Amino acid sequence: MGKFENKYILITGASKGIGFTLAENLDNLGAKLILHASTDAGMNKLTDSFANKGHLLFKADFSDPLSLEEAWQSQINQDIKLDGFVNCVGLRSRRPLTLLKPAHVMQILHANVASFIEMCRLICRKNGFNPGLSIITISSIAAHSGGPGVTAYAASKAATEAAVRCLAKELFKKEIRVNSLVCGQVNTSAYADLMETKSDATDTILERQYLGLGSTQNITNILLFLLGGESCFITGSAIPADGGYLS
Amino acid sequence: MTNEEKVALIEETLDIENGSLRPETELSSVAEFDSMAKLSLIVLCDENFNKKLTGEQIRAFVTVGDILEFLG
Numbered sequence: 175m176g177k178f179e180n181k182y183i184l185i186t187g188a189s190k191g192i193g194f195t196l197a198e199n200l201d202n203l204g205a206k207l208i209l210h211a212s213t214d215a216g217m218n219k220l221t222d223s224f225a226n227k228g229h230l231l232f233k234a235d236f237s238d239p240l241s242l243e244e245a246w247q248s249q250i251n252q253d254i255k256l257d258g259f260v261n262c263v264g265l266r267s268r269r270p271l272t273l274l275k276p277a278h279v280m281q282i283l284h285a286n287v288a289s290f291i292e293m294c295r296l297i298c299r300k301n302g303f304n305p306g307l308s309i310i311t312i313s314s315i316a317a318h319s320g321g322p323g324v325t326a327y328a329a330s331k332a333a334t335e336a337a338v339r340c341l342a343k344e345l346f347k348k349e350i351r352v353n354s355l356v357c358g359q360v361n362t363s364a365y366a367d368l369m370e371t372k373s374d375a376t377d378t379i380l381e382r383q384y385l386g387l388g389s390t391q392n393i394t395n396i397l398l399f400l401l402g403g404e405s406c407f408i409t410g411s412a413i414p415a416d417g418g419y420l421s
Numbered sequence: 422m423t424n425e426e427k428v429a430l431i432e433e434t435l436d437i438e439n440g441s442l443r444p445e446t447e448l449s450s451v452a453e454f455d456s457m458a459k460l461s462l463i464v465l466c467d468e469n470f471n472k473k474l475t476g477e478q479i480r481a482f483v484t485v486g487d488i489l490e491f492l493g
Contacts, residue, residue, distance in 0.1 A: 269464045270457040272436050323460050371463050372476045374456060 176204025177402065182304075183258035184208040186236070186293060189216030191362035192312060193262030194223075195390035196397055201227060203398075205258075208232050208250060212263070230254075236263045237281055239288040246296045256303045258401045261290050261311040266364055267326040268371070279326045286330035291337055294352075298345060305349035308401050311338060312393075313354040313412060315379075315419050335412045342410030351409035353400055358416030360388040385417035424489050431488060434458075434465045444486035466492065 178200055185200075187193040189211040197209055197220075207229040211217045217233050234245040265285040267278065290311055297303055316324050317331035335354045342352040359365060359379050365387075369377060380387060396415050399405050414420050422430075428442050435458045437451070448454050459479050466474040470492050482488055 268460060270461050272434065273461055273464050322457055370475050370477075371460075374476070 176202065177398075178257075179204035181205045181257040182208065182254050183260065183401065184210070184232070184256055184293075184297065185260050185262060186210040186232075187212075187262035187264065187312075189213075189219045191262065191364060192357070192360065192390045192393045192397075193260070194219075196260060196262070196394045197224065199391075199394050199398060201229070206230075208254070208256075210234060210263075212236055236285045236289040237265065239284050239292045242289060242292045243296060246293075252302075255301065256297050256307055258307065259293065259297055259309045260397055260401070261293065261309075263289065264312055264314070264331075264364075265327075266368070267330075268323045268368070269326075270323050271325065274325060279329075282326040282330050283333070286327075287333045287337065290334055291341075294341060298348065298350060303348075303350065306403065306406070307348075307350045308405070309341070309350065309352040310397060310400050311352075311354050313356045315356060315358050315414075315416050317412075318356065318420055338412070339410050346409060351406070353408060353410070354412040355393065355396060355400065356412050356414045356416060356420070357393055358383045358388055358414075358419040360390060360393055362390060379419065383417040383419040388415070388417055422492075427489055427492055428485065430465065430469065431462070431485065434461045442485050444484065444489060446485045448482055448484060448487075462488070 183200055183205045185193050185197050185207060188197045188209040197207055200207055201224060209220045209224060209229055210232040211220055212235055217231060220231055230250060232249050234242050263285060265282050267282045294309060311334055313335050314331045316328040317335055320328045338352050338354045345352060359377065393415055400408065424444065429439065432439055432442055435453050437453050462479065463474045466472045474491065478491065
């Protein structure tokens, strides 16, 4: 019996990076997964990787939070009761203020903030979850330290962490815990994209992140702990998983 | 788009005075061409020209003309 045998866990942004590694781990541990991707390419990857394993797929466009309710209700059996929800969707944004127009800012806030809150609303309704439901959203050191050009992204992550604190206090009576995991630099395709577009070849963040570049497995290990009952006394927190960056 | 229009767009993106750049201008002499300006250039190429500009390519630019050549 795996540790998460027959536990229903929703992973949004599951087709790559941290979400994908988490899905592989939870699959091995016996969980029943609802795996989300925004694009056809992401859905194809999930189908190829997790075919015939009894997991459910969920396609929804997180840059359009208004579309999520219909997508969720039409694609996912509403009798399923969730035990975990890990939100790994995080639209990246690097642009200076001169090019930071409202349409772009709203796109980032929609995907990273409004859609996370909307998914919480959709699953935290009666009969939508089991007591002990653990919700975790991936945050970033950008929410705490910031940097030039990262305004929209950092604002979205800080907003999500603020939402988490409120949701934790609102939902504890339903035996739901809500936390953010504040990640440092992690070796994902998004990180590779970042390094490719950086004008200088070095990553100055890693000078402060003295444990070095994180792996998606490093982050997954902490997510598994936060999903499980061992972490039952932790809620409303923004927990650093940053290789020492914020210390 | 003519070269003059492209130069004007680069000036606007980098928040530099109109008419201050010429194709032969060396980027190392432009004080405003810092890391944020380079990031702006990446966004400009992506949004206005649908071209992906990498950090490595930016580091290879010597003059404004090199940027114009990249924009095509």
